[in-house]
Amino acid sequence: MSNPNKYPVSKSESEWREELGEKRFHILREKGTEFPRSGQYNLHFEDGTYVCGACHTPLFESNNKFKSNCGWPSFDDAIDGAIEYVQDKTHGMIRTEILCANCGSHLGHVFEDGPTQTGQRYCVNSLSMDFKKK
Numbered sequence: 001m002s003n004p005n006k007y008p009v010s011k012s013e014s015e016w017r018e019e020l021g022e023k024r025f026h027i028l029r030e031k032g033t034e035f036p037r038s039g040q041y042n043l044h045f046e047d048g049t050y051v052c053g054a055c056h057t058p059l060f061e062s063n064n065k066f067k068s069n070c071g072w073p074s075f076d077d078a079i080d081g082a083i084e085y086v087q088d089k090t091h092g093m094i095r096t097e098i099l100c101a102n103c104g105s106h107l108g109h110v111f112e113d114g115p116t117q118t119g120q121r122y123c124v125n126s127l128s129m130d131f132k133k134k
Contacts, residue, residue, distance in 0.1 A: 009055040009103040020054060027127040028054050028105040031097070036071025039126025044073070048133040050124075055103040057082060059129065066116060072108065072123045076116040083122075085110070098122060 017025045026032040041050070050060040050073075059082045060075045068074035081101060088097040088109065098107045107128045114121035 007100075007102060007104045009057075011103075016054065024053055024127050027125045028107075031106040032125075033108075034072075034125050034127055039072060041073040041124075041126040041129060041131065042071065043067070044131065046131070046133055048131055049079075050075075050129045050131055052100040052103060052105060052107070053128050053130050054105040055100060056130065057100055057102040058132075059083065059100065059107065060122065060124070062134075066114075068115075068121055068123075070121070070123060073126055073129070074114075075122040075124065076114045076118045076120050078122060083107070083110075098124070 013029060016029050020028060027034060045065065046062060048062050049058045051058050058079050060078055064075045064077045066074055066076060084099040084101045086097045086099060088095045095109045098110050099105060100107060105128065108122065108124040111121045111123060112119055
């Protein structure tokens with residue numbers, strides 16, 4: 001896990017576990033991944049803002065969400081300053097992990113294969129987010 005003291009929202013892992021519950025804790029704090037096509041926001045296209053499931057910081061606007069058919073919610077851009085980017089060399093790959101810049105929680109990964117003008121695909125676990133309807 002990233003250094004929790006470097007983030008504005010800082011809690012012990014036991015505090016996070018109690019607050020988030022086991023499934024969300026596994027995704028957000030232990031860098032887990034939910035099964036493809038299982039998340040509530042995979043095919044969700046309402047107007048609003050997706051926020052961090054741990055600290056509720058706004059991460060993505062709904063107008064940046066697109067149907068990627070990869071099995072996870074996908075966005076082509078993030079809210080400025082909301083995301084921290086970290087090189088991830090796990091599972092024999094080199095990827096870019098995305099964390100909430102406010103609390104350090106794991107969101108997913110960003111790839112350079114997006115179909116829109118940005119060329120990016122932020123692949124995010126539904127359990128990493130909550131949705132605030134406009």
